Amino acid sequence: MTPHRALQFDLQNSLSSSSFHPSRKDIENVHKTLETSWAKSTHSSYARNLKHFHRFCSQRNIPPESRFPTSESLLLIYAASHVGICSSSTVRHRLSALKAYHVIHNWPWNGSPRLSKLLRGLKLSAPDSSSRPPRPPISLSMLIRLLKRLNLRDPFDAAVAACASTAFWGQCRLGELLPRSSNVTHSSSIPTRSHLTCSASKSRPPQSFNLHLPQTKTNRLGQTVTILPRDDASNPLPLLQNHLFVNHLPIHVPLFSYCPKNHASPHTRILSKPAFLARCNAILNPLGYKRISGHSFRIGGTTTLLASGIPSDVVKTMGRWSSDSFLRYWRHIDRIAPAQAPPHTPRPGTWYTASGGELVSWTAGRFLRAGGSPVQCLNFSPWERSTVRRSSPLPTRHGGYGFTSRAWGLTLDTIQSLEIVLANGSIVTTSSLCNADLFWALRGASSSFGIVTSMTASTFPAPPSVTSFLYVWDVTIEQATTSVLTYQGFALSPSTPSNLGLYLVLTKGSQEGKVGMWIMGAYYGPPSNFNSTLAPLLCTFPETNNKTVSETTYIKSVEILGFMGRLNTTQLPDEPNTFYAKSLMTPEGSPMTREMVEAWMKYLGKQGFSADTVWYIEIELYGGPTSKINQIPFDSSSFGKRDTLFTIQLYTSSSN
């Protein structure tokens, strides 16, 4: 035992007294047993710290005989000498070593409340450079990308792949699976081939493996981890089987050994921790990931299991934690928390997450399915369907407009966080708290930055009842002009409530000089107020018998307004369509003049009638004094329109 590697102490004096002289053998026995109470690495670090104390004392000319038992004042002076140099925990460790040395010699320890206070002061004055950032976790996608780039036929890579997946899903500390060097001759602390067994069930292929760890950080007598199958490319079971198949391991060698290719003799080499990490980083770093460390696997596995919805106490048990220090590994609370929430019907004002693939309906474009329960509320307009279906769940073109937008704001404004895959392949979560600049940019221009894979949005209480309505007219150019102007006046009126959503549609009339006209929308207030709410609008419109007004539930209103009669459209194929469409947004500040509207309606009534295409124009009520859309500050997102009165959709399609 060299002086540098272990704590030296002399029991001769402390065990003997004047009346009693223990035998050399007994002393030796006590010595050895005491020694085993500390792990080897603790011994060496204590020895080092003790040396540090001696060096300090020598510098201050403190003679050896006044160093032990250390007086309270010397402890204070020693501790305070670290101020501003290192973290308080380092000082604590040095003092712990000192204390352990006192314990072994059965000396009194002179630590005091004063020393505690001094340590607290040290903590506050520690330089920033003394603390290290937490270990980055490996994400599931990172793991899968790593595995895909490993050549599973290669003996070394096969071992690396099996180890990576096992460490991740088994939430292992890497030191529990791999030795620190490949030339350890005898290492009983590392699992061997024989420590990997199939689970008790007889099914083929095996449902799970048990891996016994002969020694873990917190349990020197060993623990067992269960390796469960996965449904994706990171499934540890086939990777372990592949490793065993490629490397033909004898039963007694460390589990993650391999036969080097250009080695003639069937000699196995042990996969070491540095070699394993070097291979992982050689693959991951060029892909743009930060340098990972051994603990990244344990942290990543834990975070992923929690984010997949496994109850935290189960994850805690699987990861072999007995205290709450396990909470430190909850690295992505933004992903974990939604998964851990019990299944529920989202209540107004709560957040929930839906991934792009779970968007089930654009019929009305307002429904998301989250955790199996359909919920009220997102207001994608029918117009957004192409955005929603073909690129990403994030509406960017008009912000996500629907009949409820004037009351609840654009879909854009309900988004709380977005997960996006960037061009470099990394997956980042954005919100007003993290990656706020990206979050700002995505809400208005998401497709310029990446692919949005999941979003979290706020919900609103579904109104108790909804009045949906459709009025149809066939009017003269003059009537159309008056109607459009009345509609504009209605839009600009402060007494038009925000819980009314509607648009005016202009289309081909029944004969030359006439214009077809509809008004369609929904009123979300009490049904008894419906007529008085719409009265200022309809007063100058001609009487019509062609109308449908139905008082219904919110869900039903969405079905009606979506034209499909049902919400789930997964079975409905797209109709091919040859069309030209254009959107205009008109500012609130400069409404259309009578001359403009007149010229427009004249064109629609004359040229519009002889057109050989099917056309219509939607004038969507967007702004107005009460509209929520325009009350949101211009700078809150990159969406550039907060002064729109109407969004005008010009659409025409031909039959071929």
Next chain:
DNA sequence: ATATTAATCCACCGCCATTT
């Protein structure tokens, strides 16, 4: 090889309810 972080255990505190 050494410096530092991570993990665990445990004492203690404030709070409260119950028992003596």
Next chain:
DNA sequence: AAATGGCGGTGGATTAATAT
């Protein structure tokens, strides 16, 4: 009125693992 005990939270002490 005093004592006891449970509980959740906090932070100190100790020890092991990991990073450089």
